[in-house]
Amino acid sequence: MKKPLLLFCLFFLVIKGMSQEKQMSLSLQEAINYAVKNSYENKVSLNNIEAAKKKKWETTTIGLPQINGKVDYQNNLKQLFDAVDFNNDGFPDFGAKHSVNAGVTLSQLLFDGSYLVGLQSAKTYLKISEQAKEKTELATREAIVNAYGNVLVAEKSIEILERNKAVLEKNLNEVQKTYENGLTELENVEQLQITLGNVENNLRNSARLKEIAYQMLNVSLGNSIDTELTLTSNLDSLVVDNTDLSLLSSQFDLDNHIDFRIAQNDRESKRLLMRLEQSKALPSLSAFVNYNAVANSNSFSFFETSQKWVNTSVLGVSLNVPIFSSFGRKSRTNQAKIELENADIRLKEAEQKLNLQVAAAKSEYQLGIENYETAKQNLALAERIEKKQQIKFFEGISSSFDLLQAQNQLYTQQNNYVQSMLNVIAKKAQLENALNIPLK
Numbered sequence: 530m531k532k533p534l535l536l537f538c539l540f541f542l543v544i545k546g547m548s549q550e551k552q553m554s555l556s557l558q559e560a561i562n563y564a565v566k567n568s569y570e571n572k573v574s575l576n577n578i579e580a581a582k583k584k585k586w587e588t589t590t591i592g593l594p595q596i597n598g599k600v601d602y603q604n605n606l607k608q609l610f611d612a613v614d615f616n617n618d619g620f621p622d623f624g625a626k627h628s629v630n631a632g633v634t635l636s637q638l639l640f641d642g643s644y645l646v647g648l649q650s651a652k653t654y655l656k657i658s659e660q661a662k663e664k665t666e667l668a669t670r671e672a673i674v675n676a677y678g679n680v681l682v683a684e685k686s687i688e689i690l691e692r693n694k695a696v697l698e699k700n701l702n703e704v705q706k707t708y709e710n711g712l713t714e715l716e717n718v719e720q721l722q723i724t725l726g727n728v729e730n731n732l733r734n735s736a737r738l739k740e741i742a743y744q745m746l747n748v749s750l751g752n753s754i755d756t757e758l759t760l761t762s763n764l765d766s767l768v769v770d771n772t773d774l775s776l777l778s779s780q781f782d783l784d785n786h787i788d789f790r791i792a793q794n795d796r797e798s799k800r801l802l803m804r805l806e807q808s809k810a811l812p813s814l815s816a817f818v819n820y821n822a823v824a825n826s827n828s829f830s831f832f833e834t835s836q837k838w839v840n841t842s843v844l845g846v847s848l849n850v851p852i853f854s855s856f857g858r859k860s861r862t863n864q865a866k867i868e869l870e871n872a873d874i875r876l877k878e879a880e881q882k883l884n885l886q887v888a889a890a891k892s893e894y895q896l897g898i899e900n901y902e903t904a905k906q907n908l909a910l911a912e913r914i915e916k917k918q919q920i921k922f923f924e925g926i927s928s929s930f931d932l933l934q935a936q937n938q939l940y941t942q943q944n945n946y947v948q949s950m951l952n953v954i955a956k957k958a959q960l961e962n963a964l965n966i967p968l969k
Contacts, residue, residue: 553752554759557767558969560750561673565666565968567751574662581658585651592638592648601630625825632821639815639846642808650801657794664787667962669749674958676746678951681764683739685950689943690732697725697936703923717922720929724936768901768950771957777895779964781887783880786965792879796872803865809858812850819843883963890956890963897949897956904942904949911935911942 555563565571605626638644701721707713744754752758783789821841830836851858918935921927 551753551755552757552759554761556760557674557677557762559761560677560746561670561968564669564673564750568669568749569751570665571662571669572751574658574665578655578658578662581651581655585655588647588651592641592644595636596633597636598633599631603628626827627829627831628823628825629831630821630823632819634817634819636815636817638813641813641815642811643805643813646801646805646808650798650805653794653798653801657791657798660787660791660794664791666968667787667965670968671955671958671962672749673746675955676742676749677760677762678764678767678954680739680742680746680758680760681762681767682947682951683735683742685764685947686735686944687732687739689947690728690735693940693943694725694728694732697721697728700919701725707923713925717929720933724933728940764947764950768953771954772898772901773957774895774898776957776960776964777891781884781964783883786883788883788965789876789879792872792876796869796876799865799869799872803862803869806858806862806865809861810851812848814846814848816846817844819845887960887963890960894953894956894960897952901946901949901953904946908939908942908946911939915939 553563605628701718704713704718704721708715708718743758746758747754747756750756819842821843823839823841824831824836826836915932915935915938918927918932922929922932
């Protein structure tokens with residue numbers, strides 16, 4: 530009896546632990562920090578850095594000592610003549626049926642211009658991977674800000690729509706009673722029913738969008754889409770925290786910007802490519818030491834202690850001098866020079882684009898703050914107008930059409946206000962990326 534109870538308790542604890550693993554509570558900053566470590570793109574970037582390190586070591590090993598072994602076995606299925614013992618020691622070394630040639634060679638590269646350029650290229654390749662990781666982290670911050678903000682906007686929209694629905698239901702209930710008492714027209718009831726139906730439809734749609742927004746945030750975080758998230762930051766506080774007018778006067782450091790450094794690194798890779806083609810016209814020098822053992826026998830006796838082996842050893846130097854390639858090397862070098870010129874052009878273009886990007890981002894951020902202030906004022910005005918129209922409508926001073934206009938105006942301003950809040954947060958993240966402000 531105790532054993533089934535123990536198993537049940539253990540099963541319950543395991544299920545509880547699994548359910549807890551699928552729940553997360555995150556502020557916006559915590560979400561950014563989590564995504565930098567766990568998002569899919571950042572994991573790929575880390576793997577690319579590790580691959581670049583392996584590639585750098587692979588290139589380095591080309592100039593280190595190399596040891597290679599080789600064994601050749603031959604079975605002379607048909608012989609022209611029988612084996613002859615030239616040494617009178619029982620060792621058949623000519624015309625034998627079986628022969629084995631085993632050797633070990635130690636080689637060392639002494640000079641190769643391509644190798645020296647390759648080492649520099651491997652370092653540049655590693656730097657490219659590291660810069661790609663840095664850019665991915667900055668892009669992750671902006672992606673999380675947008676995804677996190679979309680969830681908050683969906684929740685805020687649902688909150689507003691539910692409040693609008695409650696007001697409309699109350700108004701409709703009162704108008705229906707007034708109509709039943711014969712004090713108003715059916716058109717007024719129907720008009721409120723239409724407005725209520727639209728609000729209910731928008732509310733259902735917002736609930737669906739909220740679910741999708743949570744799933745998109747999970748994808749951006751690197752989670753399973755069914756991970757249960759609790760967002761501890763709210764839209765109002767984020768707008769306050771992200772309203773920073775000092776950013777508009779921030780100085781732009783072009784040389785430190787990740788996109789400009791990537792363009793510089795691209796230019797350096799093209800320069801090394803040109804040098805690589807030039808270095809192929811230089812001679813290469815290498816040294817080697819070889820030890821070789823040869824054995825012949827009419828029977829396969831190479832693993833027996835009585836088998837005789839002939840040993841040889843060679844020390845040598847190899848010099849390879851390129852002489853004429855029918856101008857192929859010159860053509861490849863000229864192509865590399867053109868690519869370098871293109872890289873210089875792209876570097877200049879990047880400089881102009883980044884300066885323009887900062888100016889545009891500052892303008893959009895300032896506009897976002899101004900739109901938020903305007904939307905907040907307009908919302909307050911729309912709320913007062915709608916309340917006055919409600920009073921006038923129920924007092925019989927204004928028509929249902931006037932009330933409908935006031936309600937639609939209110940709903941539009943509510944939507945503008947919520948979107949302006951998200952816009953402030955998103956435009957600040959965009960400006961931070963344009964200014965290359967590092968992650969906190």
